Amino acid sequence: MFYEPSKGHGLPHDPSKAIVAPRPIGWISTIDREGRLNLAPYSYFNAFSTRPFIVWFSSEGQKDSATVAAETGEFVANLVSRELADKMNRTAVDAPRGVSEFAYADLAMAPSRLVAPPRVAEAPAALECKVTEIFRPRALDGTETSAIVVAGEVVGVHIDDAYLKDGLFDIVRAGNVARLGYMDYASVNEIFSMRRPRWGKD
Template sequence: MRTDFDPATMSAGDFYRLLTAVVVPRPIAWVSSVSPEGVDNLAPHSFFTVASTNPPIVQFTSVGEKDSLRNITESKEFVVNLAPAALLEEVNATGTNFPPDVSEFDAAGLTREPSLTVAAPRVKESLAVLECRLHSVLPMGDSTLVFGEVTHAAVSDEVLDGSHPRIDLLEPLSRLGLDEWGTQSTVQELKRIRLKDWPGPFRPKA
């Protein structure tokens, strides 16, 4: 048995809550930007992914018009900071709808760190950061997709194995449904099967 949900007959809010409960876990883009007035903004966005590898482009979605979107549209740059489990309360606090003249860095007690290629500051406490220049924005329904080309990446030495960031040391947060957050659970390693190594028969399409 299944229960059917029709977005055409549900409120947008109800279907949003369903979507965010089944599209899980979602990585968090902890986005820092600077307003035209010079206020450093920091906000978590849980609709986040890699959009392209060459050139390296990441993408997050602003649901509605938030300070991050306005700042980035004006300044054409931002930083995506890894949201670690150790900073759960601080990440959650930066999602508060403070007025634009309040910096979430100060409200949440976080430390600014200068970026190398953009004016927006990094979160010093974050273990990995991606500095980005705005590539494009794409309005879609009640949201806006923001694409940023990565101009520089910096990862704390303490989480690196050679040049590879270790997931068990990064301990990234993720968003789930309602007010639920995810932390690292069991990690399984399984190599992708190449066609030449496929263990049994398969039937290609005619």
Template structure:
């Protein structure tokens, strides 16, 4: 027997908790930005994150409400996606606190920066992969804003490369689940996509 959930009857907050418990796992974009005057660098995790286009390369994250990351991107047109890996869990969680905009999560959490090559926001030095992005489009939808950024530059620590691409087993990605739950990679299943020309199993 199924239990039915009505979004209209439940209201936004309750259905948000339901949705984030079933749309799982979600990759986490650890977004670094900077205020327009350069006085404060912001760092925050966003678990509504994906690839929007491959040519040109565009990634997308969603800001629910008007968070500092969104405001800074609107003001400067730049951001960095820092890869969220398992060893960084405690640091990532510490930057999810709703600090005032004038407070830098880099400073509060003691996170080391490194300069980006093409944008002003710094990278997280300990993150194994970084994507430097320029804002392409923002789209308001309900209580959220979708931020699309063109990837200008990507950098990967060489020890994470296997067979000319980043290895998921070495990267050990973190994901967000429901409530206060986080997910780790676990076992990796290798299963090749079957071309149409080949006989299908069974």
């Protein structure tokens, strides 16, 4: 089949998120100037720079994570392990601002070192971030979309030593959780390696 997204797909459910998958989950923690905590998962999340290390998450509409990150200039991106998947899903609840999803999902907090928002204590890894840019992507006709993209430079990285093996982060043990389409998720349980080819050397 072929379809133009602007004209519809004719399927029971939109396949776009299933096609662009798996997507890592950015479990974003923030704290506003009144000390109110927020924790929410974002499947529009990824890294797009190594030096400096920059990650971003995209909020479809003005939600608390993007609002607070804009106000304070800080956020933490926590890694979702397979063991934390159910609790991560609980934090997706549409709670009113001021309700702590940490408490709602029975999650322990751990202090960050360089930013104010706490991190998820049980997370195998967490990235302390300072906001570098916030923007709204534009459509072909030039109009702003409802998406709000928050980019942040990673200023601190926490790794639980239990997930380090021979100096490498053990992704399989952590079971990194990714978002698929529809109501589906995936967990890493197998890896394979391939070396990038070099011109003239293969």
